[in-house]
Amino acid sequence: MNKKTFFFSQQKNIFIIFVFLTAFISIYGKSFLKNSDLFWAFKYPKNFIIPLKTYISSFMKWLVESANFGLFTFKELTRAISWCIEIPYKFVLSLIAKGFYQGQGSQAVLLLSPISWMAIVIIMTIIAIKLNDIKLAVLTFFSFLYLAVFGQWESSMVTIASIFIAVPFGVLIGLITGIISYKNQTAHKIISPILNLMQTMPVFAYLVPVLVLFGFGPVSALIATIIYALPPMVHTSYLGLKSIDPFIIEAGRMSGCNNRQLLWKVEIPSALSSIKVGINQVIMLSFNMVIIASMIGAGGLGYDVLTSLRKLDIGGGVEAGLAIVIIAIVLDRMSFVFIGSQKIYKNKKMNFFIRNIYFILMICLILITYIGGSFFSIIQSYPSTFFISTSEFWEKSIKHININYYDQLEITKFYILKFFMLPIKKFFLSIPWPWFVLVFTLLGWHYGKFKLAILNFSLLSFIVVNGLWMKAMVTIYLCGASVILACLIGIPLGIWGGLNQRANRILLSITDTLQTLPSFVYLIPVVMLFRVGDFTAMLAVILYSLAPAVKYTIHGIKNVNQEVIDAGIANGCNKRQLLFKIRLPLALPEILLGINQTIMLALSMLVITALVGTRELGQEVYIALTKADIGRGLVAGLCVAFIAIIADNTIKSASKRLKNKYGFI
Numbered sequence: 001m002n003k004k005t006f007f008f009s010q011q012k013n014i015f016i017i018f019v020f021l022t023a024f025i026s027i028y029g030k031s032f033l034k035n036s037d038l039f040w041a042f043k044y045p046k047n048f049i050i051p052l053k054t055y056i057s058s059f060m061k062w063l064v065e066s067a068n069f070g071l072f073t074f075k076e077l078t079r080a081i082s083w084c085i086e087i088p089y090k091f092v093l094s095l096i097a098k099g100f101y102q103g104q105g106s107q108a109v110l111l112l113s114p115i116s117w118m119a120i121v122i123i124m125t126i127i128a129i130k131l132n133d134i135k136l137a138v139l140t141f142f143s144f145l146y147l148a149v150f151g152q153w154e155s156s157m158v159t160i161a162s163i164f165i166a167v168p169f170g171v172l173i174g175l176i177t178g179i180i181s182y183k184n185q186t187a188h189k190i191i192s193p194i195l196n197l198m199q200t201m202p203v204f205a206y207l208v209p210v211l212v213l214f215g216f217g218p219v220s221a222l223i224a225t226i227i228y229a230l231p232p233m234v235h236t237s238y239l240g241l242k243s244i245d246p247f248i249i250e251a252g253r254m255s256g257c258n259n260r261q262l263l264w265k266v267e268i269p270s271a272l273s274s275i276k277v278g279i280n281q282v283i284m285l286s287f288n289m290v291i292i293a294s295m296i297g298a299g300g301l302g303y304d305v306l307t308s309l310r311k312l313d314i315g316g317g318v319e320a321g322l323a324i325v326i327i328a329i330v331l332d333r334m335s336f337v338f339i340g341s342q343k344i345y346k347n348k349k350m351n352f353f354i355r356n357i358y359f360i361l362m363i364c365l366i367l368i369t370y371i372g373g374s375f376f377s378i379i380q381s382y383p384s385t386f387f388i389s390t391s392e393f394w395e396k397s398i399k400h401i402n403i404n405y406y407d408q409l410e411i412t413k414f415y416i417l418k419f420f421m422l423p424i425k426k427f428f429l430s431i432p433w434p435w436f437v438l439v440f441t442l443l444g445w446h447y448g449k450f451k452l453a454i455l456n457f458s459l460l461s462f463i464v465v466n467g468l469w470m471k472a473m474v475t476i477y478l479c480g481a482s483v484i485l486a487c488l489i490g491i492p493l494g495i496w497g498g499l500n501q502r503a504n505r506i507l508l509s510i511t512d513t514l515q516t517l518p519s520f521v522y523l524i525p526v527v528m529l530f531r532v533g534d535f536t537a538m539l540a541v542i543l544y545s546l547a548p549a550v551k552y553t554i555h556g557i558k559n560v561n562q563e564v565i566d567a568g569i570a571n572g573c574n575k576r577q578l579l580f581k582i583r584l585p586l587a588l589p590e591i592l593l594g595i596n597q598t599i600m601l602a603l604s605m606l607v608i609t610a611l612v613g614t615r616e617l618g619q620e621v622y623i624a625l626t627k628a629d630i631g632r633g634l635v636a637g638l639c640v641a642f643i644a645i646i647a648d649n650t651i652k653s654a655s656k657r658l659k660n661k662y663g664f665i
Contacts, residue, residue: 041432049467053631060212060630078213085226086219089165096120097157114157116369116380117148123362124330130358131337139333143326148382151389152301152323159290159300160327162218166225166286171279173226174233178278179263181234182241195231200600200644202607203228203292203519204621205637209630211296221298225289232281240274241267280335287328288518292608295625301327305520309611314398314528315391321521332516398528413535421481421534428477433469437461440646447653455649459642468639474616475643478534478609479602482541486598490546491591494553495579498587504554511547519544519608527612537609545601552594556587589655596651603644607637 067074094100096115101108121144128137147156181188206224214220244267252266268275294302301324308317373380402409437460444452463472497507522540530536560583568582584591607618617636624633 041434042430044433044464044467044469046467048465050465052466053629053635055631056634057629057631060209064213081223082214082219085165085169085222089161089219089222092164093158093161095161097154097161113370113373113380115366116373117153117382118379119365119369120157121145121148122365126358126361128334128337131334133337136333136337140330143330146326147323149386149388150319150323151384151387152304152319153382155299155301155304155320156323156327159287159298159302159324162222162225162290162298162300163283163286163331166222166229166290167279167283169222169226170229170282170286171233174230174278174282175237175275177230178234178237178241181238188238191234195234196645197641198227199231200603200641200648201637202604202618202621202640203289204295204607204610204618204625205633205640206289207293207296208621208624208628208633208637211625212628212630217297218299220296221290221293224293224296225286225298228289229282229285232285233278236274236278236281237271240271240278243274244270276335276338279338280332283331283335284328284516287331291324291518291520302518302520305524309523309527312527315389315394317524317528318394319389319391321524324521325517328516328518329513401529409529413530417535421477421538424481424484425474425477425534428473428480429470431473433464437464440650443650444653447650447657452649452653456646459646462642463639466635466639468617468620468636471615471617471620471636472639472643474614475603475606475618475640478537478541478606478614478616479599479643482538482545482602482606483595483598485538486542486546486602487549487595489542490549490594490598491553494550494591494594495557495584497550497554498557498583499579504558507550507554511550514543514547519605522605523608523612532613534614536612537606537614540609540612541602541605544605545598548594548597548601550594552590552597553587556590556594557583559590560586589658592651592655592658596648596655599647599651600644603640603647607640 063074064078065075069077072080094114099110099114100112102111103109121141124144125137125141128140147153177191181191206228210220210224210227214223248266248270249262252262257265290298290300291302291305294300294306301320304320305317305324307313308320369379377383437457440460441453441457444454444456448455463469493507497504522543526536526539526543530539564582564586565578568578573581606614606616607621610616610618610622617640620636621633621640624630624636
């Protein structure tokens with residue numbers, strides 16, 4: 001046995017010993033220490049809890065009520081920000097959804113109707129045609145037609161109006177921040193960890209401070225959406241600019257460009273493909289957040305889904321949810337086609353009308369439908385008498401399943417709860433917090449040396465001293481149970497997709513669709529079938545977090561070096577041996593990264609499942625939102641983010657070590 005093999009063998013033995021010790025302490029530790037002075041190891045003493053949430057709430061109260069910056073107060077600053085967003089939002093909302101009015105309340109007089117539903121359907125189809133994608137044009141036409149026919153038009157337009165405002169603000173602020181980060185390394189070192197923290201913070205945690213600072217309403221929802229959607233745009237802009245070939249920049253300087261010209265004429269055009277990817281991410285995150293932000297006044301489809309969930313209105317929830325899915329898929333496909341499209345340089349001598357034919361067609365269409373709408377109301381707004389509703393169908397379907405398969409569903413739920421979820425919950429809740437902190441500190445030392453060990457110790461200690469350890473353990477239990485099942489489903493599917501090209505196409509199309517769906521949508525079917533509770537939350541989390549486990553496994557299996565496979569075949573390996581002795585070990589670093597992404601998505605979804613009755617950190621954030629308690633919401637949100645950061649850094653370090661072991665680095 002060589003030194004390297006002996007080293008990894010010893011590591012494996014140490015890991016097994018720690019697992020057994022943790023299991024032993026979890027099972028017997030509490031009974032041994034119940035009457036001793038060491039029982040504090042299971043329940044952190046209240047006298048030593050740091051009231052950080054109280055300090056934060058007090059500071060925010062001072063900021064809102066008393067802070068003064070000389071020329072203006074903090075309240076005046078928030079009002080100015082609100083005004084900058086409210087003006088364009090009201091215009092877009094009036095243009096496509098509400099119409100332009102003069103006066104207030106019952107005295108308001110309609111001056112100009114919104115753009116006709118017919119015009120919007122055709123305009124969106126024309127945009128898809130301009131992107132040179134006929135299939136996308138057909139999808140867009142029937143998708144927007146669905147919104148009108150099924151009575152979801154007005155709510156959909158409210159949601160789309162929010163997207164039309166949030167995305168430009170998010171892209172502009174994100175691009176500027178990315179440029180600053182690229183131009184100044186000190187700024188990058190400050191911005192990067194803030195962005196990493198923002199990307200791991202639960203969505204509800206954004207709503208609490210925005211609600212207190214900006215009040216309840218659509219503008220507050222838009223501000224929360226812009227903040228939430230910023231990080232990917234900053235990251236992609238920075239990485240795109242950073243990866244530009246130095247020879248291109250040098251050529252720009254030799255051509256006489258000053259710094260401003262170099263940035264806008266050379267660097268940004270060279271990084272445009274990465275910037276386009278950032279725009280796609282901003283669109284999808286904005287869409288997801290606008291739905292969730294209905295809780296603080298965004299309105300639209302998110303509010304319809306939330307209301308349906310609260311009233312257990314199955315049909316209404318499903319119809320609004322389907323509308324969300326349809327818009328999400330169309331926007332996602334459009335943005336991806338836009339990313340892949342090439343700029344077409346038009347002949348400046350070409351006739352003005354030919355050069356701008358699509359834009360002219362849209363203007364003419366709006367004018368024609370405005371005139372036609374004054375004579376025929378069907379042109380202006382789709383008549384409610386022609387609405388088609390599937391509400392009754394969904395109600396009957398769910399009722400049929402609950403009546404005819406109730407026993408089977410309940411038995412499945414009972415056995416999974418009793419023999420899978422509750423043992424995991426008991427295991428985590430019985431681990432003494434000092435032992436848990438020690439184990440993850442040692443894991444950090446093992447995979448990332450001093451830096452990762454200190455990080456893990458500090459972040460776990462933060463959770464302990466803020467008195468949220470038990471809720472953090474419930475979060476980890478739910479996340480762990482969900483991730484285990486998601487991996488048990490996703491990894492075998494990924495192996496199948498990696499070995500079979502047809503399966504690969506099917507699985508990737510399904511996972512791509514799953515990743516475009518806003519998180520709210522996953523709650524609808526599981527609540528209707530299983531009501532509220534931990535089991536329901538786990539199912540929603542599995543559905544939401546399944547895609548990375550499948551996609552990364554496919555990627556890992558497909559990218560195993562063919563020469564290694566051929567060598568295995570030459571040595572007499574059969575298909576099973578090739579899979580378990582060669583493909584899976586070599587694909588393990590990629591599979592670990594997939595598990596890491598599954599954990600990240602599971603944690604983000606868990607906070608939303610507080611709506612269906614879970615009792616973990618997500619509930620703390622949700623309660624803080626209902627009470628407008630900034631301190632409570634931010635501390636709980638930070639605890640979720642810290643759990644995500646620990647998992648992310650530890651797994652990435654383990655993956656890096658495995659890649660080094662197999663010679664990938």
